[in-house]
Amino acid sequence: MSDGGSGAERPASPGVDRTLTVLEQLVTADEDLTLTALAKVTRIPLATCASIVYTLEHRGYATRRVVGRSHFWRPTLRLYSLASQLVRKVDLSQIATAEMRALAEELGMPVHIGVLDGASVVYVAKAATPGFIQFDTYPGKVAPFDLTALGRAIAAHLPADELATLLPRLAAGQGPRARESSSKAFMELLERVRADGYAIEEEEEQAEISCLAAPFFDAEGRITGAVGVTGFARDFVGDRRDAAAAGVVHLGIVISRRLGCRNGSLPSELVGS
Missing domain, CATH: 3.30.450.40 (GAF domain)
Structure with missing residues (x-):
């Protein structure tokens, strides 16, 4: 079985690639993002994007602020802890x-x-x-x-x-x-x-x-x-x-x-x- 290390064009794991894309977008965004906005800017299907952010929240890498019926997502300092x-x-x-x-x-x-x-x-x-x-x-x-x-x-x-x-x-x-x-x-x-x-x-x-x-x-x-x-x-x-x-x-x-x-x-x- 190939290890995929010979310059493959597509990511070895599309799921991991999408998760990292969401995480990077949360970190670089100038403001908290709704799920709809996050899905739009990352070009990831809404249902998939929702699954990713809820998983990130469960693992402590993201949190949300609820305003009415809207949920605004942002990253936590868990990444900083890992980097430190x-x-x-x-x-x-x-x-x-x-x-x-x-x-x-x-x-x-x-x-x-x-x-x-x-x-x-x-x-x-x-x-x-x-x-x-x-x-x-x-x-x-x-x-x-x-x-x-x-x-x-x-x-x-x-x-x-x-x-x-x-x-x-x-x-x-x-x-x-x-x-x-x-x-x-x-x-x-x-x-x-x-x-x-x-x-x-x-x-x-x-x-x-x-x-x-x-x-x-x-x-x-x-x-x-x-x-x-x-x-x-x-x-x-x-x-x-x-x-x-x-x-x-x-x-x-x-x-x-x-x-x-x-x-x-x-x-x-x-x-x-």
């Missing part, structure tokens, strides 16, 4: 390899990229430093979002509803400087993160280890992940701390721009860094 997930699957491990290595060599600390997965941060990339001492960080490592600078940098820029689902899942730190694991205390911490443009965790998860991270954003200005450095707590003081902060903030901006984010979509405290 696709953007997040960009290979972040390769997006700033050279810059990550340069910063790791400059600071003498490993540099990481992390993304949020539920209430955890997943490390997806690492630029290590040479030497005998190596930190227990690696691509694939999972950590509580609130006990890492990476997770805090991300959480500080989440929409309110997404952050609200995470607050009941705060983890208690085991380090000597562990903070109170309450929603109020964490929200106050995130305010500081937003004001500074970066997050820091100091001996809260583990004794003698600290990390510092800055966020990066996608083309729509949505938080996508964070880039950070890990080192001994004694190294995050004075000029070295300032250099680490400046380095990760700059790298966060570089990654954001490579993801299509413009300055106008970046938080003002980052643009001014």
Whole structure:
């Protein structure tokens, strides 16, 4: 049986083709459309068009506004949700390899990229430093979002509803400087993160280890992940701390721009860094 991949002129599935035509028309239309108008502009039989829009409504891709006996159809943001997930699957491990290595060599600390997965941060990339001492960080490592600078940098820029689902899942730190694991205390911490443009965790998860991270954003200005450095707590003081902060903030901006984010979509405290 042929797979239809040799330049066939007609679509392999007319039903799918019609569905996509309706969906595209709903998205590009300047106003909500009645079923009659939608069928006319797409040149799809009225009964078929009705079946498509009711299916799209059932799946959450379309909704309708009823005015008298007329139903006006429009798309939902379900498509945006799918697109956002696709953007997040960009290979972040390769997006700033050279810059990550340069910063790791400059600071003498490993540099990481992390993304949020539920209430955890997943490390997806690492630029290590040479030497005998190596930190227990690696691509694939999972950590509580609130006990890492990476997770805090991300959480500080989440929409309110997404952050609200995470607050009941705060983890208690085991380090000597562990903070109170309450929603109020964490929200106050995130305010500081937003004001500074970066997050820091100091001996809260583990004794003698600290990390510092800055966020990066996608083309729509949505938080996508964070880039950070890990080192001994004694190294995050004075000029070295300032250099680490400046380095990760700059790298966060570089990654954001490579993801299509413009300055106008970046938080003002980052643009001014």
